[in-house]
Amino acid sequence: MSILLITNKTDITTDFIVKSLTEKNLSFYRLNTEDIGNSIDINLDFDNGKYVLVDQGKDFSLNLLDVTSVYFRRPEVNENFNDLTVGERNFVRSELLFVLEGLYKLLKKAFWVNTVEAIRSAENKVYQLVLAKEIGFQLPKSIITNVTSDARAFYLNNKERCIIKPIKSGLVAGSDEEGVIFTNEVKLDSQNIERIQRCPVYLQSMILKQGDIRTTVVGNKIFAAMIHSQEVVESQVDWRKSSLPLRHTKITLPADIIEKCLQLTKKLNLNFGAIDFILDEDGNYIFLEINPNGQWAWIEKQLNYCISDEITTLLAEKQTC
């Protein structure tokens, strides 16, 4: 048996998996993909059917066909090509990324947490909302639109209390800027509403909260945390905005919510998922989204949840959900 961890060196979350695997004395290799082309060589010999990674730094060779389980986290590619033009750097980056994609295909028979295809499919928030609604989760009133009249009507129907959030991710990245967009309350007026035409907006009704619930699903196990986001003003709409860590407590989800969470991960072919809810003032669990490759290590550390243990158990036992 061989477990492969696909990530980068700075991924602290994977350190938890490494520690758990080491404690369990399980055989693994941490592939920090940015080292391909530096200390890691890749050799895919199609004529002889030999597909090998060689880690020069560790004097270690991995036959890719021996890999039985994969933990997929945060692969990156080498960006240090200062001697190349921008176009040449983009070309090389693309080549490296495609080799990685090929590597994933070679490993398709292994058990994955999670497969790249499942992650990409599950990341789409439109798809998530459709499935969540089918399963029977309560949702905020939601609209994605670039039609001003529809946005205006939605806003008025929700008593002018709405939030706006990114449809894909909040990251704004360029060569010389780094920005982030959180969930925010939005006030629509005759001036700004015209500016939704060029790019659809994702609006939801504003829900008053007791707190935010982060549910980590690993296989059939659930680890639920209440994030006391309402104790700090800056985190009331979006808990990630808090500049200091928020109070977290363990919470037991109602049985029907647990069942729906497991249905959702199964429908999305996920062996891991981080599901966010609002716990509203009436005690209802309002589904927001699922992140198929979301963070969990801080939850483990804060609440002594054995999430890494559960992930490594899954990798070792090669179970499918």
Added chain:
Amino acid sequence: MKPLILDFKLPRLEAENPITYNYDPTSSLNVVSVNGLTKPFIDLKFSDIELMTKTRAERERDDDAFLSELGTKTEAHRERDDPSNNLLELETKTLQARERDDQ
């Protein structure tokens, strides 16, 4: 005409983490040096952080601005039972992490 969603863009700030860790290929972990001993970053306790930051303070004894900033951070960390969790949270949560697009 700038899309409305971009009105909510904020600068992305790096975490103010006073601890420097390095990747150790032998253990496949990120590690720090605490009082001459190598320790996994994820296993840091408050006492380790205090030890590390005090050692740094001794080396930079003449830098009053650095020491006063250190005191502020140490105080913030003392507000919780295990302030080392705060460092880890800073490193693993979305806002501060170097990841691209996850939550």
